[in-house]
Amino acid sequence: MKQSRFNVIDKGNQSTLVYNSYSGAIVALDAEYEKALFANGANGPSEIVDNLMDAGLLVSDGLDEIEHLKEISSACRMQSKSLSFTIAPTLNCNFRCPYCYEDGKRYGSMSDQCVDQVIKHINGMALDNQADSLQIAWYGGEPLLAIETVEKITRGIRSDEILFNASMVTNGYFLDEKTAELLAKNGVTHVQVTVDGPPEIHNRRRCLPSGGDTFNRIIDNVKRASAYFDVILRVNVDPTNGDQIDRLIDSLDQKGLRNRVKLYLAAVDDINGACANSPCYSEDEFASIEASCLSRYKMTGYMDPFLPGFNPTICGAVNKYSEVIGPDGSLYKCWNEIGYSDRSYGSIFESVASNAFEVSKWNAYDFCSDSECLNCALLPMCMGGCPFTRLYENKTSCVSARKNCIKVMRAAYDFKHKK
Numbered sequence: 001m002k003q004s005r006f007n008v009i010d011k012g013n014q015s016t017l018v019y020n021s022y023s024g025a026i027v028a029l030d031a032e033y034e035k036a037l038f039a040n041g042a043n044g045p046s047e048i049v050d051n052l053m054d055a056g057l058l059v060s061d062g063l064d065e066i067e068h069l070k071e072i073s074s075a076c077r078m079q080s081k082s083l084s085f086t087i088a089p090t091l092n093c094n095f096r097c098p099y100c101y102e103d104g105k106r107y108g109s110m111s112d113q114c115v116d117q118v119i120k121h122i123n124g125m126a127l128d129n130q131a132d133s134l135q136i137a138w139y140g141g142e143p144l145l146a147i148e149t150v151e152k153i154t155r156g157i158r159s160d161e162i163l164f165n166a167s168m169v170t171n172g173y174f175l176d177e178k179t180a181e182l183l184a185k186n187g188v189t190h191v192q193v194t195v196d197g198p199p200e201i202h203n204r205r206r207c208l209p210s211g212g213d214t215f216n217r218i219i220d221n222v223k224r225a226s227a228y229f230d231v232i233l234r235v236n237v238d239p240t241n242g243d244q245i246d247r248l249i250d251s252l253d254q255k256g257l258r259n260r261v262k263l264y265l266a267a268v269d270d271i272n273g274a275c276a277n278s279p280c281y282s283e284d285e286f287a288s289i290e291a292s293c294l295s296r297y298k299m300t301g302y303m304d305p306f307l308p309g310f311n312p313t314i315c316g317a318v319n320k321y322s323e324v325i326g327p328d329g330s331l332y333k334c335w336n337e338i339g340y341s342d343r344s345y346g347s348i349f350e351s352v353a354s355n356a357f358e359v360s361k362w363n364a365y366d367f368c369s370d371s372e373c374l375n376c377a378l379l380p381m382c383m384g385g386c387p388f389t390r391l392y393e394n395k396t397s398c399v400s401a402r403k404n405c406i407k408v409m410r411a412a413y414d415f416k417h418k419k
Contacts, residue, residue: 007020019409020057020309066368066379085323087138089140090143095207095214110146114348119156132162136157144175150168167192173218195218287404369384
């Protein structure tokens with residue numbers, strides 16, 4: 001027996017907690033369990049050793065945990081039975097958010113010809129691979145500007161023979177009850193909507209070209225839509241709104257959203273130059289804010305603190321049978337690339353990739369190429385971080401847990417045990 005290399009241990013004042021990033025287990029150890037773990041199971045009672053192994057805290061001496069990750073990840077990335085498509089029916093948007101800086105992107109919406117070809121393309125892949133499940137993520141732009149396209153494509157690809165699941169990323173402005181009901185009928189099971197703070201903060205950041213209030217309309221829409229599918233609120237945080245989460249929670253409570261929606265924080269990043277004219281948080285700063293919020297709001301119903309287990313692929317972009325389809329039929333591997341023609345590897349109108357080098361970079365992506373990642377106890381939950389950042393910015397994008405794991409582990413344990 002030996003300790004898993006993926007254990008994160010916190011010897012607190014009252015108890016020792018251990019999180020294993022492969023199994024996802026968070027375990028409080030009493031003295032007997034702690035002794036058995038640190039002795040690698042030697043001479044420990046068999047029941048205790050078995051429990052530690054079941055939780056993934058102890059593993060067999062012969063297990064190479066890194067090779068084990070590589071084998072499972074490789075198999076999942078080549079899985080052809082489960083197909084995944086991110087589809088942008090339009091890149092047009094009714095908002096003009098200041099951090100959404102996308103110079104050089106081609107805009108536009110899908111033509112009828114392109115819609116028909118999308119249906120043909122997806123059905124062809126499903127047939128060729130004898131797929132048993134199909135996942136669609138509607139993206140944009142603002143996908144609800146092209147709701148008819150969403151309907152038509154769904155009708156064309158949905159069948160009783162293949163398990164179908166869809167999600168959507170939307171700004172929520174057009175997500176009225178009629179639209180929510182329509183999305184649910186078209187297989188949408190969860191929707192992400194961005195809300196960037198209490199009304200006056202949100203309205204400056206998530207704004208129409210003419211200005212005005214968007215917060216109240218979005219929140220009213222979200223409240224009604226939550227009866228049809230799960231709604232996740234994303235809060236993009238930077239130094240201009242990071243101290244406003246308390247007021248946002250109060251605003252959501254006033255609208256009656258407690259226990260209706262979940263909320264999570266995301267750092268505004270510089271992938272599309274968002275930090276050129278406005279400051280962004282450092283990794284340390286964001287991790288501190290995230291941990292503080294998870295601890296404070298863990299019993300409100302909005303934020304459930306947790307640390308995940310092994311995520312074999314971390315991102316669909318590195319999966320062979322995952323594609324991103326732009327409104328002109330261009331194919332990409334990552335949704336950060338939609339609309340940038342130099343990043344497209346082909347088209348649904350072509351039978352072979354016109355830019356094989358582009359797709360080969362994603363297929364050859366190796367999370368083990370970084371020695372720092374290989375030595376990190378959080379590798380199974382992160383798998384090297386964002387592939388786009390590594391491939392195109394030549395840097396590692398660590399998950400926030402790298403900076404706040406101990407605090408989140410404590411919050412997650414307390415939440416599970418209702419402390």
